[in-house]
Amino acid sequence: MQLVVARIGRAHGIKGEVTVEVRTDEPELRLGPGAVLATDPASTGPLTIATGRVHSGKLLLRFEGCLDRTAAEALRNTLLIADVDPEDLPEESDEYYDHQLMDLDVVLADGTEIGRITEISHLASQDLFIVERPDGTELMIPFVEQIVTEIDLEEQRAVINPPPGLIDDSQAEVASERDDA
Incomplete structure (x- = not known):
């Protein structure tokens, strides 16, 4: 099953970082370095997360091959999609995944x-x-x-x-x- 886990926002700085609007309760699981994410539109992906950090309350990501601001700006408004096992359940019994x-x-x-x-x-x-x-x-x-x-x-x-x-x-x-x- 595929779930939208984030939307790429503005470019940040000149080294290819982007802000992301997180759409998952588990960003540390779904948006960590090494994660490979499908995209919508599909023509921009898949994208592999190279680095991630929090800056002023926003999550910043840099993707492999995205080395400058121009490349980062081209990704704006792209949806990031993770493959999720439909049998996976949250740790707490009173929590649910959106799907x-x-x-x-x-x-x-x-x-x-x-x-x-x-x-x-x-x-x-x-x-x-x-x-x-x-x-x-x-x-x-x-x-x-x-x-x-x-x-x-x-x-x-x-x-x-x-x-x-x-x-x-x-x-x-x-x-x-x-x-x-």
Whole structure:
């Protein structure tokens, strides 16, 4: 299985380094020196990481054969893709890889279907499930244990207990009427 683990950003300095936007929870495993990564667009790769370091809170990488700023600039916006064994699991029992959560059905505790996870957005404060509803609209569900109460990989579902207003506006109206009383 292939997963996008980073996106190449700007060139840094004159010796071929680039900034990268990390898209994996395990950069030390996936983005270390010697790692060979496929790319999107495929015409720029595969790329082998020569060196990596953190500078001012950003990960900087240099790839074999990328020796100057011009070569580094040509890689901007390239996606880096790692081969991942689908049987690999995170060390912690309550952690999941994005590929495990993609396409899970999202349901309420009573089984009511809400939609399907189509994307996971990693924000500084928390992760969000982007859920496509049956009518084609999208919904954002914070991936926190108070809301996402169960992940069942065998049943391919995520059970949620949403606060009023998270799923539809009619719940928010009912909650506001209750607060007014």
